[in-house]
Amino acid sequence: MRVLIVDDSSVMRKIVARGLRQADFQIDEILEAGNGQEGLDVLNGPNGKVDLILSDWNMPIMDGLTFIKNVRGGSPDINKIPIAMVTTEGGESKVEAADAAGANGHIKKPFTPDMLKEVLGKFMK
Amino acid sequence: MKEEMASLTMKKEFASLIKEAVHDVFLTFLDTEVIPGPMIAKKEDDTYRPPETEVTVIINFSGGINGGVHLASPLHLSLKLASLFSGEEYDTLLGEAGDGFGELGNMIAGGLQTRLERFGEINLTPPTIISGTDYHMQYKTNFDSIKQYFKCPEGPFYIEFFFWAG
Ligand SMILES: [Mg+2]
Numbered sequence: 001m002r003v004l005i006v007d008d009s010s011v012m013r014k015i016v017a018r019g020l021r022q023a024d025f026q027i028d029e030i031l032e033a034g035n036g037q038e039g040l041d042v043l044n045g046p047n048g049k050v051d052l053i054l055s056d057w058n059m060p061i062m063d064g065l066t067f068i069k070n071v072r073g074g075s076p077d078i079n080k081i082p083i084a085m086v087t088t089e090g091g092e093s094k095v096e097a098a099d100a101a102g103a104n105g106h107i108k109k110p111f112t113p114d115m116l117k118e119v120l121g122k123f124m125k
Numbered sequence: 126m127k128e129e130m131a132s133l134t135m136k137k138e139f140a141s142l143i144k145e146a147v148h149d150v151f152l153t154f155l156d157t158e159v160i161p162g163p164m165i166a167k168k169e170d171d172t173y174r175p176p177e178t179e180v181t182v183i184i185n186f187s188g189g190i191n192g193g194v195h196l197a198s199p200l201h202l203s204l205k206l207a208s209l210f211s212g213e214e215y216d217t218l219l220g221e222a223g224d225g226f227g228e229l230g231n232m233i234a235g236g237l238q239t240r241l242e243r244f245g246e247i248n249l250t251p252p253t254i255i256s257g258t259d260y261h262m263q264y265k266t267n268f269d270s271i272k273q274y275f276k277c278p279e280g281p282f283y284i285e286f287f288f289w290a291g
Contacts, residue, residue, distance in 0.1 A: 009225070009228045010221055011211045015154065015211070058249070060251075088231055090239045091239070091247070109232045110153035110236075
């Protein structure tokens with residue numbers, strides 16, 4: 001399967017990708033974006049068909065919450081893709097806001113491969 | 126609640142929350158040992174002075190608590206920790222190493238944020254990094270603060286939690 005990782009930290013994108021591989025998921029390709037706007041550009045681009053999106057919250061230009069809202073309000077090609085937040089933001093109201101916007105899961109940094117497995121298992125084939 | 130924050134009992138609790146948050150990040154992402162050292166609380170009559178270390182990651186808190194977290198370390202240690210985190214070798218903090226070291230500070234601050242939820246919802250700023258030797262940082266002089274020191278085989282660092290007890 002194909003996964004899109006959206007995070008403004010290039011190192012964090014690497015760590016998330018490594019975590020996915022360590023969690024033994026069957027990953028064919030990992031796409032990366034540095035903020036929500038870049039994420040939308042990837043999804044709406046010619047090569048943007050993905051099975052899962054992992055998104056950070058705090059990012060410049062377009063944050064994770066706005067990104068989720070845009071994906072859910074986007075074209076039928078992208079608006080049903082499962083999205084999990086991968087973020088240091090674990091506060092209750094933040095989680096509620098993300099859920100209300102259409103997030104399907106939450107992973108708090110720092111995460112272990114086991115935590116990825118637990119939250120993402122249901123989305124992975 | 127605000128006055129309570131300045132008490133020594135509370136500061137000891139903050140120190141143990143910092144230790145938990147640091148331990149979580151090191152255990153999960155850095156394959157190295159970390160040993161907590163002393164905790165140093167700012168004396169009541171002292172004015173607040175920010176770190177003067179070679180590298181400081183700053184993450185500010187607003188909302189339930191106003192203040193923030195500093196991750197302060199010598200340059201060689203920040204490069205080493207950034208490289209343990211990403212698996213790459215670095216000789217400068219500019220670019221990816223700084224990004225990684227900032228993210229480590231961000232996760233430690235996030236761990237503290239979660240553990241301090243009872244003070245109300247706390248918002249975090251993205252990490253800012255100050256590095257070098259010839260600079261002067263200035264904050265409100267009436268911040269209160271505790272510093273929790275740590276040692277790992279690669280060198281020493283500390284986490285400072287600073288807050289405005291109002
Ligand atoms: Mg971020």
